[in-house]
Amino acid sequence: MQEEWKAEDSLNKKENFAMRLRIKTKSGKKIEGFIKQEGENIEVKSGDRTSIFKVEKTPTGEITILNPETGEKYKFNPIFSSKYEITFEINGKIYSVERIAGISQGEEDEDNVAVLKSAFSALVKKIYVKKGDKVKKGEPLVDLESMKMINTLKSPIDGVIEEIYVQEGKNILSGEKIVKVVNVNNINRTKEE
Structure with a gap:
């Protein structure tokens, strides 16, 4: 991957x-x-x-x-x-x-898996999805609040929510995993990893 x-x-x-x-x-x-x-x-x-x-x-x-x-x-x-x-x-x-x-990898990611992580400490303000939900690219997944600003994280791919690592109302640190979105065709493959 x-x-x-x-x-x-x-x-x-x-x-x-x-x-x-x-x-x-x-x-x-x-x-x-x-x-x-x-x-x-x-x-x-x-x-x-x-x-x-x-x-x-x-x-x-x-x-x-x-x-x-x-x-x-x-x-x-x-x-x-x-x-x-x-x-x-x-x-x-x-x-x-x-x-x-x-370009450095030389090819597109064939796994079609997106694990979104926070690049800053924040409060998980709202979670729009739940495990198993089908999502489209660009669909809002989670709102993070930091320094009185709301940042909405959107799905980078069409797929299914395989994992939600955070809870609404909880604080997260920089680098923490937030949500995992998997291409529908790759769900079984990622569970085996």
């Missing part, structure tokens, strides 16, 4: 990775692009435009992204990441990006 990519882990360790991404703009337009990290450099391509950024970690552990061309610095704060979706904050604005395919 393909391992989950965590934005904060890659940026902190300056690991190499590459992936295709899709982001939805405020107007509803979907833009596809490509992001690649080699050491402390991140290359972002969209259409015929390419930008290179440098990742810096402050002594306090904050992650800053520097645009060497303009000298602008952006404070990067990872909020949530799974194999299929990345949510992060840059200079106070929240972005949600869909991961299309992991």
Whole structure:
């Protein structure tokens, strides 16, 4: 099974990775692009435009992204990441990006299993599903509350809820598993693992 990519882990360790991404703009337009990290450099391509950024970690552990061309610095704060979706904050604005395919793995995840984990400590405000429910891609699964903000985690795939690891009204820590969604065709296979 393909391992989950965590934005904060890659940026902190300056690991190499590459992936295709899709982001939805405020107007509803979907833009596809490509992001690649080699050491402390991140290359972002969209259409015929390419930008290179440098990742810096402050002594306090904050992650800053520097645009060497303009000298602008952006404070990067990872909020949530799974194999299929990345949510992060840059200079106070929240972005949600869909991961299309992991280039470094060389192929799509054939297991079609999504284990959503929290990238931050939070309160489980609401659980919309129960074990065994069929869900569609993009359907809300869980609301997490952190710093008076509600983040709704949505299913990254069509499938069935195989496991719910959290309870409504309980606090969770960063990195905790929240819910497991399995492609209907892979339910028996994952139970054997």
